[in-house]
Amino acid sequence: MTTIRAVEVHDVRFPTADTGDGSDAINRGDYSATYVELRTDGDLTGAGFTFTNGRGNEITCAAVEALSRHVTGRTLAEIAAEPVAFWRSLTADPQLRWLGPEKGVIHMATGALVNAVWDLRAKAAGVPLWRLLAEMPTDELVANVDFHHITDALTPDDAAAILDNGQKGYAERLALVEREGFPSYTTSVGWLGYPDDKVRALTRAAYAEGWRAMKMKVGGDLEDDVRRARIIRDEIGPDALLMMDANQVWDVDQAIAAMARLAEVDPYWIEEPTHADDVLGHARVQRAVAPIRVATGEVAANRVIFKQLLQADAIGVMQIDACRVGGVNEVLAELLLAAKFGVPVCPHAGGVGLCELVQHLAFFDFLRVGTALEGRMVEYVDHLHEHFVDPVRTSGGRYLLPTAPGYSATMKPESVERFSFPDGPVWR
Amino acid sequence: MTTIRAVEVHDVRFPTADTGDGSDAINRGDYSATYVELRTDGDLTGAGFTFTNGRGNEITCAAVEALSRHVTGRTLAEIAAEPVAFWRSLTADPQLRWLGPEKGVIHMATGALVNAVWDLRAKAAGVPLWRLLAEMPTDELVANVDFHHITDALTPDDAAAILDNGQKGYAERLALVEREGFPSYTTSVGWLGYPDDKVRALTRAAYAEGWRAMKMKVGGDLEDDVRRARIIRDEIGPDALLMMDANQVWDVDQAIAAMARLAEVDPYWIEEPTHADDVLGHARVQRAVAPIRVATGEVAANRVIFKQLLQADAIGVMQIDACRVGGVNEVLAELLLAAKFGVPVCPHAGGVGLCELVQHLAFFDFLRVGTALEGRMVEYVDHLHEHFVDPVRTSGGRYLLPTAPGYSATMKPESVERFSFPDGPVWR
Structure with a gap:
């Protein structure tokens, strides 16, 4: 004991x-x-x-x-x-x-x-x-x-039905991810602090490494955003996915106007178009920008916010975070809510060790809850992994299944x- | 300088x-x-x-x-x-x-x-x-x-129009509150920790002091809540107001069911029926319990939550807090939002020094923003005022206009x- x-x-x-x-x-x-x-x-x-x-x-x-x-x-x-x-x-x-x-x-x-x-x-x-x-x-x-506070959207019986269903085909799904890993995308190419030539070089390198989905930051000067988006689209061609992340900087109507302008580069999703607490605002943006998906969640405070984003049809992609909410127990609630509402989960990562954690949540989601890979990707940012005892491993734009016991959360003592x-x- | x-x-x-x-x-x-x-x-x-x-x-x-x-x-x-x-x-x-x-x-x-x-x-x-x-x-x-993040509900022009309008009749309103003070209600009678006889004695004393609006805590055992509510209603008669506060303990459907049971004592409002972040949940409760008003706000995180509560018709009473949000500047936004949507503001008080602060906000709201007393009351809890240099003064269930320079926030050094x-x- x-x-x-x-x-x-x-x-x-x-x-x-x-x-x-x-x-x-x-x-x-x-x-x-x-x-x-x-x-x-x-x-x-x-x-x-x-x-x-x-x-x-x-x-x-x-x-x-x-x-x-x-x-x-x-x-x-x-x-x-x-x-x-x-x-x-x-x-x-x-x-x-x-x-x-x-x-x-x-x-x-x-x-x-x-x-x-x-x-x-x-x-x-x-x-x-x-x-x-x-x-x-x-x-x-x-x-x-x-x-x-979530029984109006998800009951224990709902959860049990989802999880029972997730036992069917489990072995096949496990074999699949053991063989092929989990799809991911990279955010390493388009930070606002990077000059254009760095964006182009990083995008080209990432594409060569096998990445077919990339995310850029937007929400600075709109014409700058358009120019940088065109550089990335130019490098990755029409078929790869380009996601955008405004980190909450816009007001609701501003978000709708900006995305009307940025639609020319065919974004796959717009992440955090406005304030993280604004469920109704996200819903308005989602109605206005469809078929571009609204994505949010890295700053969603708890399961009650996620519940409402789903109830209001405010998001096409749900982004869980491993550390913002009350840990694994609350993430379980969020994954089950997403499954109930049929919205794919694409975890937020980056920062310190978030990739290490969320890979476990994404693999679990696929194996037992969401049971599909379609529309699912884990964010990947290539920094600070060297400080972890059991760092993420990726290959050709995919996360490989972790094997060491635990949550891959242990930092090197040094x-x-x-x-x-x-x-x-x-x-x- | x-x-x-x-x-x-x-x-x-x-x-x-x-x-x-x-x-x-x-x-x-x-x-x-x-x-x-x-x-x-x-x-x-x-x-x-x-x-x-x-x-x-x-x-x-x-x-x-x-x-x-x-x-x-x-x-x-x-x-x-x-x-x-x-x-x-x-x-x-x-x-x-x-x-x-x-x-x-x-x-x-x-x-x-x-x-x-x-x-x-x-x-x-x-x-x-x-x-x-x-x-x-x-x-x-x-x-x-x-x-x-609130321009979709309130623009600077909207705010200016409200504040310009608030200059009309200012002298008359000031004379009124100088003479009569501001309506309030007491929460000192019905804390969950009090036994029945204490609730009855406190209610009787408060009524004798002039209070005609009282708030009780609910959300424990429902039959206990009903029994305590009957005691208070019995003491205050049919015309005085009885408010209830569940402090977020209920799920949405549970709140609706509990209020159906408690409706027999004719509550004026139900406060915090469910989780403070649940805008859509509050809206469902408000639709179900009308004409009982839903009130919330002491734990509303910021102006973006208040904006949505108003946009969703989720509240019949808006309760601002002087300390939960980013201070006076954000409260100004909230008072203007309430005025734009025509919802009366009844500030949360109690705790340490909240009465001292919110009286200023309520008087300002009446004098320049909301411009009406109908449906407005400031909460009053009778403790800890002795630690303040410029404590609230009440008379016959009304706050008296503070006169000392400042925000009445200074505690006694001792x-x-x-x-x-x-x-x-x-x-x-």
């Missing part, structure tokens, strides 16, 4: 701001992680994190410290026996809930802790997280979902030490 | 958890404040705060520290000249925005700082905040509102010292 003895929190920051990597219409910072290690009475350590953008990482670290009282002293057996009770001890803490509820700093800290618990659960089971989930009995999976803020050698 | 030289943050906590005060279906804690003082090069000090629920107050304090770089060194003149640029320096910080955006801890910390700046502006002008706002030229007021966590004498 594994008992969690202590929660250690590390403020880890990578100095990426100066390179233009990760620059978009809204965000510009040092990719960082509130990195959590769960020390146990055994040999195993659970690792989890939430991704932040530099300054302020100490705030999510403080939130993890405040929440850790609900984790320290718990056994894996009791967490597995009453997973929603455990999850709510974090999300419905009668004092801390006021600071969200279920959103922002306090929810991201919950995600870091909950992710670490799932890493530990998978390591204890000796399997990668995707397999732990994909091969879990339906009733046990359902018992890991908090249906509070990276944690070197990039710790403010006392690591990089920051001193 | 006043320059802000330093931001001081105090973690102030009052040990209220043990008394049952403030207990509802979701929250139970020690009423606390992240209390901010802006030290200047002159005699004036700006005071502001955000309200929290005990544990975790150190997290909002850390967020204030992280944001204070945007405040220290600024002059009041430059803030007043470009108020939205100043506001966005906080809300659109390219590194810290990721932690919201515009929600939860980081936005509450923004609110504390922005409120302190407005306290300072009003003190520098030598007038109470309500008067500073109510007598400000229309173009200057409009320049204090960030319309980003209270700050005594209740500072963890080193104040109360906590040591």
Whole structure:
């Protein structure tokens, strides 16, 4: 029986701001992680994190410290026996809930802790997280979902039916992804901070590597966006997919007008056209820009926002994030909601270690929930993987199935030490 | 010219958890404040705060520290000249925005700082905040509102028209509230933690004091709710208003069913029937429970949520909060949105110092924006006022117009010292 003895929190920051990597219409910072290690009475350590953008990482670290009282002293057996009770001890803490509820700093800290618990659960089971989930009995999976505030869209019976259905053809789907991996797309070509010639060179290189779907940032000067989009379309030809990401910079009517202009390069989706909380705004944009799909989710605060995006027909692509919400348990709810509404899930990745995490969620979704690859792609950004013990592996524009036990969340100890803020050698 | 030289943050906590005060279906804690003082090069000090629920107050304090770089060194003149640029320096910080955006801890910390700046502006002008706002030229007021992400519902021209209209009859409205104060209601009678006989005694006393509108907490056991509601209705008679507050505990269908049962006591509104982020859920509840009004807002994250609640006809009463959102500037946007959609505003109060703040917003709303008293009431909770230098004054169930310069946000230095966590004498 594994008992969690202590929660250690590390403020880890990578100095990426100066390179233009990760620059978009809204965000510009040092990719960082509130990195959590769960020390146990055994040999195993659970690792989890939430991704932040530099300054302020100490705030999510403080939130993890405040929440850790609900984790320290718990056994894996009791967490597995009453997973929603455990999850709510974090999300419905009668004092801390006021600071969200279920959103922002306090929810991201919950995600870091909950992710670490799932890493530990998978390591204890000796399997990668995707397999732990994909091969879990339906009733046990359902018992890991908090249906509070989403029963008007998804009931436990709905969830059970989806998961039972996901057991049919499981072996064939597993054989397929073992052989071919999971489709992905790259965001490494079109950050706003990059000059035109860099965009063209990176696009050409990515195409040569096998990528057939690429995402660019938009939302700066519209004519700049058009020019950069034409460069990318010119390089990738008419058949490859070009996605656009405005990172919430537009107002609703501005988004509709901008996409009318950008439609000439045949975008596949427009991501975050307006404020992340604006369900009705996304719905209006989706009606106006169809057949271009509206995609959002990396900043969707919780399952209640996703529920509404689906109820309002506001999105054609749902982008889950592994760290923004309350960890694996809440992502389960979101994947089930997407399946119920028939909307494909394309996880958000990049940042610090998000690729490492979401690959597990995407493989699980395909194997047991969504059961189709059509319209599914995992984002891929080529940086900071070297700091992870079990980094993603890609080939020809596809993620390969992870095999090591756990959630691929463990950072190399030397990276944690070197990039710790403010006392690591990089920051001193 | 006043320059802000330093931001001081105090973690102030009052040990209220043990008394049952403030207990509802979701929250139970020690009423606390992240209390901010802006030290200047002159005699004036700006005071502001955000309200929290005990544990975790150190997290909002850390967020204030992280944001204070945007405040220290600024002059009041430059803030007043470009108020939205100043506001966005906080809300659109390219590194810290990721932690919201515009929600939860980081936005509450923004609110504390922005409120302190407005306290300072009003003190520098030598007038109470309500008067500073109510007598400000229309173009200057409009320049204090960030319309980003709400132009699909409210444009600067819309706002100017509302504020111009609010100049008509101003003197008469001012004379009215100087004479009669502002209607309010009390929440002191029906916390979930109170036994029946205490509810009855408090209700009887409140009625005798002149209160004709009272709010009770619901969302525990439904039969308990019915029994307590009958006690209150029995005491106040058929004509006084009885409001109910479920503090988000219900799912959508559960809320509809519970209100069908509670309708027998003729509730005036049901507050927070479901999750604060659930715009579409609130809209369904509002359609189902009419003519009972749905009220919400104390946990609405920002103006984008309020915009949608109004667009979706989800609320019959809009409840602003002085500290949850990004301070006075964002509340201006919310009051203007409510006026545009014709929904009355009844501010949330209670907690620590919320009554002190929202009275200014309610008086301003009546004098210059909403221009009617019909359906307007400010919440009143009778605790912790003794810690403020300029506490609210009420008479016969009405707030009296504040007269001291500033935002009534200044705490007594001895209270700050005594209740500072963890080193104040109360906590040591």
